[in-house]
Amino acid sequence: MILMNDIVREGHPTLRQRADEVTFPLTDDDRTLCDDLIGYLKNSHDPEIAAKYKLRPGVGLAAPQVNQSKRIFAIHITEEGGRPQSFVAINPKIVSHSVEKTYLASGEGCLSVDRDVPGYVPRYTRITIKAFDPDGNEFKKRLKGIASIVFQHELDHLNGVMFYDHINKNEPFQEIPGATPLERR
Numbered sequence: 001m002i003l004m005n006d007i008v009r010e011g012h013p014t015l016r017q018r019a020d021e022v023t024f025p026l027t028d029d030d031r032t033l034c035d036d037l038i039g040y041l042k043n044s045h046d047p048e049i050a051a052k053y054k055l056r057p058g059v060g061l062a063a064p065q066v067n068q069s070k071r072i073f074a075i076h077i078t079e080e081g082g083r084p085q086s087f088v089a090i091n092p093k094i095v096s097h098s099v100e101k102t103y104l105a106s107g108e109g110c111l112s113v114d115r116d117v118p119g120y121v122p123r124y125t126r127i128t129i130k131a132f133d134p135d136g137n138e139f140k141k142r143l144k145g146i147a148s149i150v151f152q153h154e155l156d157h158l159n160g161v162m163f164y165d166h167i168n169k170n171e172p173f174q175e176i177p178g179a180t181p182l183e184r185r
Contacts, residue, residue: 002040003053007111008067010162015112019062019069019158022090024136033068034088034134037061041076042086058111060150062157065112073154077146085147087139089131092155095140097124101179102145108153108163117164119172122179123149145182 008014022030044055062073076086103120126144129151133139143151153163168174 001043001053002036002061002066004055004111007061007065010110010113012067012112014064014067014069015157015162016160017064017069018160019064019071022070022072022132024132026090026134026136030070030072031134033063033066033070034072034074034090037063037066037072037074038076038086038088041074045076056111059146060154061111062154064157064160071158073157075147075150075154077150079145079147085143088134089129089151089154090134092129092131092151092158094124094127094152094155095130096128098126099178100125101176102149102182103176103179104146104149105181105183108149110153110163113162113164117167119164119167120174120176120179120181121149121153121163121166122176123152125180127151149182 040061041058043049044057050057059077060073060075063070071091074088078084101122102125103122107118108121125148127148128142130138130140
């Protein structure tokens with residue numbers, strides 16, 4: 001079970017490395033990593049478990065955040081209308097994206113960042129992605145809204161990029177041309 005002290009914080013070198021592709025079939029360690037990443041996210045949304053283990057709630061967690069430089073992450077969110085998106089993505093890629101951009105009006109956060117970083121993070125509004133599940137099956141999804149934002153945030157982790165790298169340093173709340181803000185409920 002992943003706990004907060006297993007999550008590396010900003011400044012850790014693994015967070016700035018491009019993670020390695022994963023080969024199939026998965027090793028037992030890689031399969032456990034997949035289970036642990038999605039497990040942390042689910043546990044962080046369970047009030048009793050989160051309180052007992054002092055877990056910060058998260059919607060995405062990437063392998064580099066637990067000091068494993070592998071192209072694996074998990075997402076666990078509820079979209080507008082109550083649709084769940086809960087999956088592990090191995091060797092994920094964005095295969096197409098919208099011209100339109102969006103950003104979280106409240107800004108983004110990260111389990112590896114223990115401070116508030118104000119500012120808008122531009123993201124594509126809609127993306128089409130490909131990835132593999134832990135059994136080695138390729139899947140394709142079209143994501144929009146919060147799911148699109150979370151996927152892009154986690155994919156950045158696999159490329160050694162932190163969310164605040166995208167924020168305009170001089171004017172963090174400068175309007176993003178052609179972007180529509182997304183209000184997180």
